[in-house]
Structures are given as C-alpha cells and as structure tokens.
Amino acid sequence: MHIECDDNCRGGAGCSNKRIQRCKVKKVKKKRVEKGFGLFADEDIQKGEYVIEYIGKIVNKDPENEYGMKYKDFHLWVDGSKKNALAKRINHSCDPNCANHMWAVKGMPRLCFFANRNIVKGEELTFSYGWTLPKKDLKRKGTVCLCGAKSCSGTIEKVEIS
Numbered sequence: 699m700h701i702e703c704d705d706n707c708r709g710g711a712g713c714s715n716k717r718i719q720r721c722k723v724k725k726v727k728k729k730r731v732e733k734g735f736g737l738f739a740d741e742d743i744q745k746g747e748y749v750i751e752y753i754g755k756i757v758n759k760d761p762e763n764e765y766g767m768k769y770k771d772f773h774l775w776v777d778g779s780k781k782n783a784l785a786k787r788i789n790h791s792c793d794p795n796c797a798n799h800m801w802a803v804k805g806m807p808r809l810c811f812f813a814n815r816n817i818v819k820g821e822e823l824t825f826s827y828g829w830t831l832p833k834k835d836l837k838r839k840g841t842v843c844l845c846g847a848k849s850c851s852g853t854i855e856k857v858e859i860s
C-alpha cells in the first residue's frame with residue numbers, strides 16, 4: 699500500500715506526497731458513450747499523476763453490483779452505486795490509460811486512479827476492471843468488451859488460471 703504523508707511530515711506545505719488529502723484532482727467530464735456513460739480528461743494529464751478518487755459507501759461485503767470496488771488485501775469494498783460520483787463512470791479497457799491504487803491517507807485507505815501514461819484532453823479515461831470468470835464457469839459467457847483496444851480480449855472478465 700502507498701502511504702501519503704501526514705501533518706508531521708518535514709516537507710510541510712511544499713510536500714508533494716499529499717495529493718489525495720489536498721484533493722489535487724484532474725479536470726474531467728462525464729459524457730454519453732455507446733455503453734452508457736464514460737469519463738473523459740478535460741485537460742492534459744501526465745503519466746503518474748493523480749486523477750480522481752473512487753468514492754462511495756464503504757461496506758464489509760461484496761455489493762455484487764458493477765460499482766463495487768474492493769480494497770486489495772482487506773475485506774472491504776467501496777460501493778459506488780448510490781453516489782452520483784464521477785469516477786464510477788470510468789469504463790473498462792483491456793489497454794487502460796489509468797490504474798487504481800490503494801493509498802493510506804491519514805490512516806484511512808482510499809482507492810484512487812492514476813495515469814498509466816500521458817493522456818491528452820478529450821481522451822476517455824479507462825482502467826482494467828480486473829473481473830475474473832472462474833474456469834468452472836467457462837460456459838457462462840463474459841460481458842462483451844467494447845474497449846476497441848488492439849489487445850482487446852473480447853470480454854471484460856478474464857478467465858481464472860488453474
């Protein structure tokens with residue numbers, strides 16, 4: 699887990715490791731796309747920069763809807779289904795330009811998106827949902843992926859190995 703500095707850090711006001719607590723988010727826009735809504739960059743974003751936080755209700759069981767996001771290594775999820783937050787509009791891609799990382803901010807875990815590569819204004823933001831299809835369920839078809847990437851695997855769910 700990544701950890702942001704707290705108030706005791708020597709960097710003080712100039713510390714660059716307080717992006718999340720300072721809400722240094724990027725300008726983004728929600729737009730209609732083929733599959734519902736998507737989230738788009740409304741300014742250029744550099745590789746590695748903090749983009750936006752995934753916000754919702756913190757729950758201790760899998761909400762089993764498409765807006766549940768798990769805190770890695772914890773039995774906790776953020777359920778984004780009830781809140782009208784922008785980050786839940788980020789669609790899946792098999793070749794995503796963002797990744798979600800868990801950060802500890804003043805002792806609380808937060809799920810935040812960061813740019814995988816440079817992103818230009820107007821580009822759709824994407825990340826890999828990381829959904830899996832257990833091998834025993836192979837007969838069940840996965841959700842068709844519309845990401846359009848050259849490396850698209852055809853479905854959002856990857857088949858579980860072993």
Ligand SMILES: [Zn+2]
Pocket residue numbers: 703704707708709710713714715
């Ligand atoms: Zn610091």
Ligand SMILES: [Zn+2]
Pocket residue numbers: 791792793843844845846847849850851852853
């Ligand atoms: Zn795809």
